[in-house]
Amino acid sequence: MAALIEYLPKDSPVHRLNALTKFFWALFTLGFGLLFNDYRYLLALLASVLLVAALARVLQNLLPVISGLTVFAAMLFLIQTLFYNQGQVLFYLIPGVDWVPVTFQGLLSGLAMAARMMTIILSFLVFLATTRTQDIVLTLVEKFKIPYDYAFMFLTALRFIPSFLNEVKMVSAAQQARGHAIEGINPFKKIKSYAPVMIPLVLLSINKAENIAMAMETKGYCGGHRTSLRETKMKHADYLLTAALILLLVSSAAARAAGYGAT
Amino acid sequence: MSRKSLLKVENLTFKYGAEPPVLKNISLDIAGGECIAVIGQNGAGKTTLAKHFNGMLKPVSGKFYVGGKDTGQLKVSVLARTVGYVFQNPDHQIFHDTVAKEVAFGLKNFQLPNELITARVAAALEAVGLTAHHATYPFNLSKGQRQRVALASVLALQTEVIILDEPTTGQDYRESMQIMNLVKQLHQNGHTVIFITHDMSLVAEFAQRAVVLCDGKILADGGVRSVFSQPELLQKTFLKPPQITALAQSLNGYAVPPDILKVEEMYELLKTRGEEIGCFN
Numbered sequence: 001m002a003a004l005i006e007y008l009p010k011d012s013p014v015h016r017l018n019a020l021t022k023f024f025w026a027l028f029t030l031g032f033g034l035l036f037n038d039y040r041y042l043l044a045l046l047a048s049v050l051l052v053a054a055l056a057r058v059l060q061n062l063l064p065v066i067s068g069l070t071v072f073a074a075m076l077f078l079i080q081t082l083f084y085n086q087g088q089v090l091f092y093l094i095p096g097v098d099w100v101p102v103t104f105q106g107l108l109s110g111l112a113m114a115a116r117m118m119t120i121i122l123s124f125l126v127f128l129a130t131t132r133t134q135d136i137v138l139t140l141v142e143k144f145k146i147p148y149d150y151a152f153m154f155l156t157a158l159r160f161i162p163s164f165l166n167e168v169k170m171v172s173a174a175q176q177a178r179g180h181a182i183e184g185i186n187p188f189k190k191i192k193s194y195a196p197v198m199i200p201l202v203l204l205s206i207n208k209a210e211n212i213a214m215a216m217e218t219k220g221y222c223g224g225h226r227t228s229l230r231e232t233k234m235k236h237a238d239y240l241l242t243a244a245l246i247l248l249l250v251s252s253a254a255a256r257a258a259g260y261g262a263t
Numbered sequence: 264m265s266r267k268s269l270l271k272v273e274n275l276t277f278k279y280g281a282e283p284p285v286l287k288n289i290s291l292d293i294a295g296g297e298c299i300a301v302i303g304q305n306g307a308g309k310t311t312l313a314k315h316f317n318g319m320l321k322p323v324s325g326k327f328y329v330g331g332k333d334t335g336q337l338k339v340s341v342l343a344r345t346v347g348y349v350f351q352n353p354d355h356q357i358f359h360d361t362v363a364k365e366v367a368f369g370l371k372n373f374q375l376p377n378e379l380i381t382a383r384v385a386a387a388l389e390a391v392g393l394t395a396h397h398a399t400y401p402f403n404l405s406k407g408q409r410q411r412v413a414l415a416s417v418l419a420l421q422t423e424v425i426i427l428d429e430p431t432t433g434q435d436y437r438e439s440m441q442i443m444n445l446v447k448q449l450h451q452n453g454h455t456v457i458f459i460t461h462d463m464s465l466v467a468e469f470a471q472r473a474v475v476l477c478d479g480k481i482l483a484d485g486g487v488r489s490v491f492s493q494p495e496l497l498q499k500t501f502l503k504p505p506q507i508t509a510l511a512q513s514l515n516g517y518a519v520p521p522d523i524l525k526v527e528e529m530y531e532l533l534k535t536r537g538e539e540i541g542c543f544n
Contacts, residue, residue: 173319174356176339177348178416179372199358
């Protein structure tokens with residue numbers, strides 16, 4: 001779980017690409033995913049994202065996330081099939097009285113929804129796993145002209161999640177070691193029993209934020225004009241790929257407008 | 264001392280996810296009433312091993328028994344009645360608005376009667392020297408004091424086994440001694456004490472047995488005296504025996520035994536030697 005959104009330093013063609021190109025790719029996947037409703041298009045898109053992950057040699061690391069997402073995908077699929085009641089009825093979940101019809105179209109739209117959710121999330125995870133966070137920030141600041149403060153905020157928030165998850169583990173272990181157990185079916189009792197974990201976490205986070213602020217100031221944050229050691233350069237491959245992606249997105253938008261991949 | 268085995272580790276191997284194993288095939292047998300120091304470099308697996316002792320981590324392969332019971336199925340909150348664990352960072356557990364309430368937390372979890380809770384809280388606070396701070400907001404205390412609040416909150420549980428992960432970090436010398444004397448007292452009262460430390464002089468002074476971990480394996484396990492008298496072995500994991508032991512070892516050619524642990528021992532030895540050969544006349 002902690003490795004969910006961390007940069008995985010590896011040597012792969014995907015890692016060598018410019019952050020901007022990979023960001024375009026993730027946006028393209030998002031656009032393509034939202035454009036089409038046909039399950040075949042979305043499954044193909046999912047396959048392409050997995051292929052990129054394999055090419056970047058991060059597929060192995062993403063496997064736990066993929067299996068976690070599959071659970072959500074299955075839930076989406078189930079909900080979609082249960083509540084979509086148009087089209088050709090395959091069978092009734094409660095036979096005899098003909099309640100809860102499961103339709104062929106329902107199955108397909110459930111499949112499409114599940115594939116879309118997985119594709120969009122995975123594409124951003126692949127982007128984050130293959131791009132150094134510093135490069136992301138640099139791109140945001142230099143290419144998208146986002147103020148450095150906001151970009152830094154984004155970076156810090158991103159970095160905060162894995163260490164926060166780690167702290168959740170530590171705190172709940174420390175409380176369990178004093179005989180504390182999160183239990184009970186009564187939701188109010190259950191919420192109350194989370195307090196011993198939640199309170200130290202909040203205090204730790206506030207404390208950490210203060211420390212970060214202090215460390216930033218001592219390192220001269222906001223001390224004037226910033227220069228950067230690393231330069232993000234677009235190479236030929238980056239231009240080529242970005243152009244291809246934009247072309248693909250435009251043509252698929254045209255195709256969608258012409259009526260392809262609607263359902 | 265041949266007491267009955269209390270904690271037993273059998274061929275324990277542990278790894279975090281797909282990473283290489285942190286602990287490799289560890290076997291240990293700890294009798295009730297022992298006082299053990301776990302030493303080794305950073306990253307040797309000391310804390311990982313200690314976390315198995317109260318069931319926070321479960322072995323990937325191998326077994327761990329507490330009082331003959333396999334901990335594989337036991338919950339941490341259940342094991343907590345037998346094994347108390349003092350963490351390195353007190354801020355991972357403190358959440359009450361007074362020190363006394365914080366110390367009472369575990370006792371309340373065990374659903375002990377109120378009078379007993381009050382008595383035990385008072386005793387534990389006295390033991391760590393924080394009686395005067397019983398109504399203080401814990402975050403107004405210094406880190407060292409908070410560390411002792413955490414210690415008191417585990418002491419109050421009066422568990423059979425007490426594990427301390429670097430209990431003297433962030434304490435000054437006087438506070439360290441205070442904590443370690445407390446450890447000694449617990450041991451004398453029959454508790455089994457296991458502590459992790461980087462301070463070899465504390466090991467020499469307070470532990471009976473030392474377990475040296477190196478790269479996830481047990482490099483040495485035995486009486487403190489015998490472990491410290493093997494400097495070559497300690498060298499492998501970049502540990503140094505206490506200075507007085509090192510001095511004794513470099514004087515080994517002059518009929519000084521290599522296993523001296525305390526300054527007083529050296530003093531006595533030199534004094535009797537001196538008297539024997541008439542140095543002081």
